[in-house]
Amino acid sequence: MTRHLIQNFRGVNVLVIHNQDHNRTLLTETLTKLGLKVHVADPSDAPTIRAALNEAEIVIFDTDMAEAVALALTGERNAVPAIAIVGLEAPGRLQRAFELEPSAVLYKPLRSTGVYSALFFAANEHRRRQELALKMQLLEGRHRNRRFVTRAIVQLMRDRAIDDEEAFRLLRKESMRRRLTIEEYAVRLSADQGEAAKTARKA
Amino acid sequence: MATKPSARAAGLFLLMGQHVIERSAIRVGLLFSTSGPYATICCAMRNGSLLAIEEINADSTFPFTLDPLEFNPEGLNSNYAELARRMLTAERLVHVIGCYTSSSRKEVLPYFEKYDGLLWYPSHYEGFESSEHVIYTGAAPNQHIVPLAHHLLQNCGSRPYCVGSNYIWAWENNKIMREAVYAAGGTILAERYFPVGELDFDSVIEQIIDSRPSFVFNTLIGVSAYAFFRAFRRAAEARGIDQPRTMPIASCSLAEPELVEIGPAACAGHVSSSVYFESIEAPANRAFVAAYGRRFPDAGPTSADAEASYLAVHLLARAARRARSADPFAVRAALPHVAIQAPQGEVHVDRDNRHCYLTPRIGVSNAAGGFDIIYQAARPVRPDPYLVWEEVKSSSGMRSTNLRLVK
Numbered sequence: 105m106t107r108h109l110i111q112n113f114r115g116v117n118v119l120v121i122h123n124q125d126h127n128r129t130l131l132t133e134t135l136t137k138l139g140l141k142v143h144v145a146d147p148s149d150a151p152t153i154r155a156a157l158n159e160a161e162i163v164i165f166d167t168d169m170a171e172a173v174a175l176a177l178t179g180e181r182n183a184v185p186a187i188a189i190v191g192l193e194a195p196g197r198l199q200r201a202f203e204l205e206p207s208a209v210l211y212k213p214l215r216s217t218g219v220y221s222a223l224f225f226a227a228n229e230h231r232r233r234q235e236l237a238l239k240m241q242l243l244e245g246r247h248r249n250r251r252f253v254t255r256a257i258v259q260l261m262r263d264r265a266i267d268d269e270e271a272f273r274l275l276r277k278e279s280m281r282r283r284l285t286i287e288e289y290a291v292r293l294s295a296d297q298g299e300a301a302k303t304a305r306k307a
Numbered sequence: 308m309a310t311k312p313s314a315r316a317a318g319l320f321l322l323m324g325q326h327v328i329e330r331s332a333i334r335v336g337l338l339f340s341t342s343g344p345y346a347t348i349c350c351a352m353r354n355g356s357l358l359a360i361e362e363i364n365a366d367s368t369f370p371f372t373l374d375p376l377e378f379n380p381e382g383l384n385s386n387y388a389e390l391a392r393r394m395l396t397a398e399r400l401v402h403v404i405g406c407y408t409s410s411s412r413k414e415v416l417p418y419f420e421k422y423d424g425l426l427w428y429p430s431h432y433e434g435f436e437s438s439e440h441v442i443y444t445g446a447a448p449n450q451h452i453v454p455l456a457h458h459l460l461q462n463c464g465s466r467p468y469c470v471g472s473n474y475i476w477a478w479e480n481n482k483i484m485r486e487a488v489y490a491a492g493g494t495i496l497a498e499r500y501f502p503v504g505e506l507d508f509d510s511v512i513e514q515i516i517d518s519r520p521s522f523v524f525n526t527l528i529g530v531s532a533y534a535f536f537r538a539f540r541r542a543a544e545a546r547g548i549d550q551p552r553t554m555p556i557a558s559c560s561l562a563e564p565e566l567v568e569i570g571p572a573a574c575a576g577h578v579s580s581s582v583y584f585e586s587i588e589a590p591a592n593r594a595f596v597a598a599y600g601r602r603f604p605d606a607g608p609t610s611a612d613a614e615a616s617y618l619a620v621h622l623l624a625r626a627a628r629r630a631r632s633a634d635p636f637a638v639r640a641a642l643p644h645v646a647i648q649a650p651q652g653e654v655h656v657d658r659d660n661r662h663c664y665l666t667p668r669i670g671v672s673n674a675a676g677g678f679d680i681i682y683q684a685a686r687p688v689r690p691d692p693y694l695v696w697e698e699v700k701s702s703s704g705m706r707s708t709n710l711r712l713v714k
Contacts, residue, residue, distance in 0.1 A: 125385070168410075168475070191413055192475055194435040196482045213417040 110227040114139035119160035121145050121153060121173050122189065127214045131164065131189075134216040138223065147172040160184055162226060164210070168192055170200035177204060185230035187222045189214065207233065249287035256290040259297070330367075332374040333633045335360065335623070336394045338405025338415070343382025344504070345529055347564055348612050349407055352429055353377070354603045355613035356404050359620030361602070369628055373620065376400065384414045391415035395422040401635050404429060404619050407612075409475055416440065425635045427623060429615035431560065431582075433479035434692040440635075442642065443662040444619040444654075445611070446582045449691040451559040452480050454667040455580035456487035458682060459557055464521025465493020468554075470511060470535065471526030473500035480526050480559060483694070496520050501527065506534045512542045515554070522578070525558045532558070533568045540573035551576025551671075563608035566676045575674040582665040583611040583651045584678040592650035608676065609650075618649045618663075622656060653687055662690030 118140045122128045128144060135142045143160065145152040147169035153176040157163075161184055165173045168191040188206035190198070208226035210218060253275070260271035279289035337356055339349040360373045378394060380386035387406070394400045395418050403419075404427040406412040412428060419426050419440040426438075431446035459467070465488050471477025477500060485495055496518050499511050505527075512535075515523060527535050536556065543550035550556075561579035585596055585608045595617065599609045623638065625645040630637035643658035652666045664687035670678030689696075 126388070192409060192433075192435065194433050194475060194479045196478045197475070212413065 109224075110231065111224060112139070113162075113223055113227070116140045116161050117143065117159045118162045118164060119143045119145065119153070119156045121147050121163065121165040121169075121176070123147065123166070123169070127189070127212055130214050130216065131210075131219065134214075134219045135223075137216075138220060140223075147176070150176040153177070157183075162187065162223065164189060164222075165201075165204065165206075166191065167197050167201035170197060170204065174200060174204060185226040187226045246285065246287045249291050252290035252294045253287055256293050259293075330370060330372050332372045333402070333627060334374045334376055334398075334400055335620070336398065336400040336403035336405070337375050337377045338380065338387070338390060338394065338403050339377075340382040340407065340411075341379050343380075345382060345407055347529075347568065348562075348610075350606065351562075351564055351610050351613040352405075352407065352616040354599065354606050355429070355609075355616035356620050358599055358602050358613075359617045359624075362598070363620065363624045369624055370631075371627065371633070373624065378405075380411070384411055387411040388414040388418070391418045395419065395424045401425060401633060402427065402623055402638075404616060404623075406430065409433065412436075412441070423635055425638065427619035429619045430612065431615075433476055434694065435479075437660040437662070437692055439639075439661075441661065442619065442622065442639075442656065443660075443690070443692070444622065445615040445663075446665055446667070447662045447690040447692045448479075448483060448694055449696075450582055450665050450667045450688055451580045452483050453487075453694075454669065454682070454684070455557060455559050455578070456484055458580070458669045459522050459524075459578070460487060460491045460493070463555060463557075465491045466496055466521045467493075467524045467557075468496045468515050468518060468520035468522075469498040469524045469526070470508075470515075471498075471500050471524075472503045472505075472528045472531055474503060476528065476560075477526035481524070484524050493521075501531060503528065503531065505531050508535045508538050509542075512539050515539070516542060516546065516548065520554055523554055523556045525556050526560075528560070530568075532561070533565065533570075536569045536577065537573045561672070562610035562612065563677060564610050566672055567607050571674065571676070574676055575672055577672045579670050579672065579678060580667065581611045581670065581678075582667055583609075583614040584668060584670045584680055585609045586670070586677050586680060587651060587668075589650065589652065591648050591652075595650040614650050618647060618654055621647050621649070622654075622663075655687075657690050660690060660692055662692055664689055 118135055120128060120131055120142060123146050132142050132144060143156045145156055147166055163184055164187040167188050182205045186204055186206040187208045187210060188201045189210045189212060191212040207229035208222040210222050256275055257268055257271045260266065260274060261268060275290065276286055279286045282289060337353060339353045340346060341350050341353055357375065360375050363369050364372045376398060378390045380390050394403055402425050406415060406426065406428055407430050409432050415426060416438055418424065424440060426441045427444060428441050429444045431451050434448040467484065467488060469481050469484065471481060481498055488495055525532060525535065539556065540550055555576060555578050557578040559580040561577060562581065563585050566574040596609050599613065622642065622645060625647060626638045626641040627633050629645055630641035642656045646653055646655035655664050657664060666687050667684045668680050669682035670680050672678050
């Protein structure tokens with residue numbers, strides 16, 4: 105990846121979902137030093153969490169309280185980068201935390217070392233995941249419409265007595281002229297022909 | 308590893324030839340919540356520790372005495388952290404026996420790591436930890452929940468109803484039970500959680516009785532558990548149901564002092580998995596039970612928690628004697644080389660994970676407030692805190708999480 109990675113968190117709103125204790129105090133201080141705007145909420149305080157989510161650009165949550173966090177985050181997961189603070193390493197806890205799709209991890213007891221790395225990985229990994237998801241969606245769409253491309257090529261080869269290479273070149277040229285992907289154009293062709301066939305049958 | 312006693316070690320002692328110049332004292336911290344929500348269990352732990360300390364002090368084959376220094380965090384996690392710091396800094400203690408809940412253990416752990424202390428943790432727990440600074444003398448999950456699941460699936464059926472207190476102990480044990488039940492082709496009828504301290508179980512008891520489970524898997528703790536046991540028995544009797552026979556309650560933490568709390572009307576017929584029951588027929592246990600009763604005449608029966616604390620002290624003393632030092636590194640290095648004939652049978656410490664080889668048992672409670680032991684492992688079972696070796700069959704696929712149960 106050649107583009108710039110996110111490395112400055114000045115002014116970024118971060119929501120820390122963790123009960124008040126020395127871990128939360130240390131985390132709040134460290135995040136403030138790193139220039140973030142820190143909002144805190146207890147895991148059981150769903151209204152405060154939901155209100156803070158409107159502004160939050162990064163969420164940091166306690167995996168020991170993952171049930172409560174999951175409840176408060178209903179419908180919001182994966183919208184912003186999440187960092188899991190792992191306490192007990194029991195698989196049940198980790199499973200619940202994993203379902204919230206964190207892209208970085210911190211360990212209790214927290215130290216100031218590691219907080220910046222977690223922000224760095226969370227923000228950049230989350231962006232990469234989102235880009236990949238978008239790309240995947242796009243490719244899935246094109247893949248779904250691939251059969252129309254095949255149909256269009258076969259049709260062209262038959263109608264114009266050309267080979268498949270020639271038919272594909274023609275298809276690509278026409279789709280570019282219309283500023284469409286080759287799949288979108290093929291779908292339209294197929295729809296037009298469907299219409300034409302229907303009209304022909306009616307006549 | 309250095310065996311030279313460090314200057315920080317609280318109790319230094321010298322052996323010169325055959326002559327013990329003086330039995331110097333090793334100071335040992337006790338960190339038990341003898342008041343607060345789980346005081347009953349912590350009092351048993353404290354008693355077990357003190358009894359063992361007095362035994363060591365009365366035994367001149369130990370070239371030192373143990374000098375207990377007690378602290379009571381009253382069941383509050385914030386107190387645990389603060390007291391642990393004080394014990395390891397101002398008090399300069401190296402060895403501390405204490406903690407019951409996992410959350411309290413996690414609170415104190417950073418200080419033991421920072422100041423090179425050793426925490427002797429005498430409680431069964433859900434596993435998934437092996438700190439260099441903790442010696443775990445209670446049962447690991449492969450020594451309590453796994454044998455219990457095996458027993459229940461073989462003898463009661465595979466349609467449990469799970470009821471628990473809403474915290475880590477219940478979540479993790481239910482997870483293991485769920486995997487065992489699914490692997491056996493069974494179903495979990497329901498999994499219900501209640502806040503710690505809940506006392507009203509009428510509606511869930513209705514549901515349980517209507518759904519006729521093979522057994523009830525109980526992970527409620529303290530007063531909630533006692534209330535549930537009583538109310539469930541009452542409701543079943545009102546309907547003319549022989550509850551222990553048709554839908555027994557199974558737990559992996561039920562101990563003798565808790566049967567006292569449940570009371571005589573409802574204390575019989577419950578299945579419990581434990582490495583220790585007071586009824587174990589062995590000379591070492593008869594001696595332990597008698598000594599405990601003499602020393603603490605008002606404390607009631609012995610229990611797994613008392614025994615685990617008792618053997619923590621004995622392991623510490625034997626390791627220090629062998630190491631000729633109370634230095635934490637020397638003691639830890641010596642630990643795999645000592646074994647004790649504990650009330651439950653032979654116990655020794657695994658050199659890799661610092662948990663103990665213990666002997667799993669299944670007991671059924673009786674009207675007298677004790678347990679009849681119906682199953683006992685042939686030999687001490689190696690501790691497996693991460694359930695790596697015998698449980699989850701997911702190493703290759705990461706898809707299947709079937710349990711393979713120990714015989």
